[in-house]
Amino acid sequence: MTRFIIVLICALWPVMAEAQDDGFADWLADFRPRLVDSGASPETVAAMLDGLEPDLTVVERDRDQPEFVRPLWQYLDIAASDLRVRNGAEQISTHNGMLAAIEERFGVDYEILVAIWGLESSYGAIQGDRDIVRSLATLAWEGRRRRWAEAQLLAVARMIDNGYANRDELRGSWAGAMGQTQFIPETYLARGADFDGDGRIDIWNNVGDALASSANLLSQAGWSRNAPIVIEIVLPETFDLTSWDPNGARMTAEWSMRGIRRADGADWQADTLMQASRLVLPAGRRGPAFLTFPNFRALMRYNNSTSYGIGVWLLSRRFSGEFAIRGEWPDDDPPINRSQTLALQQGLLDLGFDPGAPDGLFGPNTRRALMGFQRDNGYPVDGYAGRVMYDQVMAAISAAADD
Template structure:
């Protein structure tokens, strides 16, 4: 899908704990005392509150990571070099071959594209190999204290309380990414409660060590978000120099046939008759001089997983 893009740019950042400043305002202890009351008011049992908050300390590295997420700060071409590296493609083919029967059954049940599931699996946890070992309670508490996304982070911590109280997970299972996502498909706690799926019928929605449950949970998320079977997510296009960029609205959808009239052509091949009748938006993530993409409704479904244009293009590219 993606042609050879501009050469990768080196992204070098040296961060030490000593350079990380404490957020302005209240201390972590003050935030923790206030949140303890809010967690108790949500209905969490005393044992759950104690297991989550007793002795909890912030992780200052989390704040720096939150401010420098690669899919948001790396140039697209640099991000794609990593997202669809030769190693990730090779490992993805091997993971699909090893789990093909299960993956295809899940994809058919939820009517999603199997390669998209594998690609998300690859980007989220290297096909289950690297799900993360951060304590997500500590991560979410640090983000809540930092304040940029306090309401969101506190809501996720309350969701953790529900998970523990209902026996969906044990406290020591709650490990994952620095951003508070868990398991092989990196679900945040509220998404786990809403979308996690017990594929093998054993009564547990085990997204940590059960590949089938993890993949089915991701498929359920995509399906419930509106995935359209048999339709594309994104197509790379050539944008002519004559294109009126001043009149371009990135939120505007047009039929592909209308984009074609404006000189937008596929980077490879020709438009199919079916595709010409579908609606798409023109996305120029690197500006008018960079690569162009027509993005379809399925692209915005992938954004429900991670609201980053680079991530969604990376998933579609790796899937292809």
């Protein structure tokens, strides 16, 4: 039976590939005149689209939702590893004058820029080697993010026509990000910065242009120099999470009055107390706790991931010496995988807590539903989908079935 299936697939593969090629050709025929109408030169249109074929591995990457989720503490071990810290410190020493000038011009702390550089491309060493035109065209043809991908292709045409990059230089990630700081084309056009004034924004080969572009992005997102980004804190044992909104900000003074103190034992500074901050519990009530400030939200404009933001902050702190998160991570309570998340969502739905349509992805609706379950059943209302809480929801479902 297995041999028959293999033979059948081999026989059908040319037909399947031809159908895929036909679909891509249809998309290409539809997009080409729109690229022309956008003002792209005939030479650029030809350079981008003539002979273009889809990259099916891009479709696989885009549709692939990993079954397992890496715990934040494991991610941080990689993001702020000793090797990455050592390499970053060497880059700071090498480019000290340039970094100081970028910080002065854009008002963005240079340690943060170097940390972004380290996480995005290992300080320029790993920028991606895919043809981003092909990758973006494949994503547009696939259809899930068609409008976004086509907008990026229109931006690529403007980049080429403006002389910012040659067609052959447009290499990057499977998702269309490029250069040492991994900008997508629209962001490149909107936030790219020509630091050395040579008339070209070269984020591939020019470290100054790459880091100045990141600085410009953060500056436009509201970055405030020398202001707090993240402060690790300690919650009092009696801290009540029932009214906690993960997306809500309070004045730090209010958090302080509720018994929150700095994990390093330092006193709160007066200007910090007057800033709004959000309480973040990335591994639940048992893990380290943080207050995040407006600069952290600026980092979210670069990459909308709490793990990424904490990784950038931690790496930037480690450049100047020994620094570590003081709280203990719950090694016995790792985040649940995608199959378990799907079961959790269905279980919450069955118990009367609506997470939306179960899809195996833990988003805001599922978090609210889980917090509702926690609130009604006397658990800490931290919204953390770890193995411990998964087991509690499954136990509640079994108990309900027995009644």
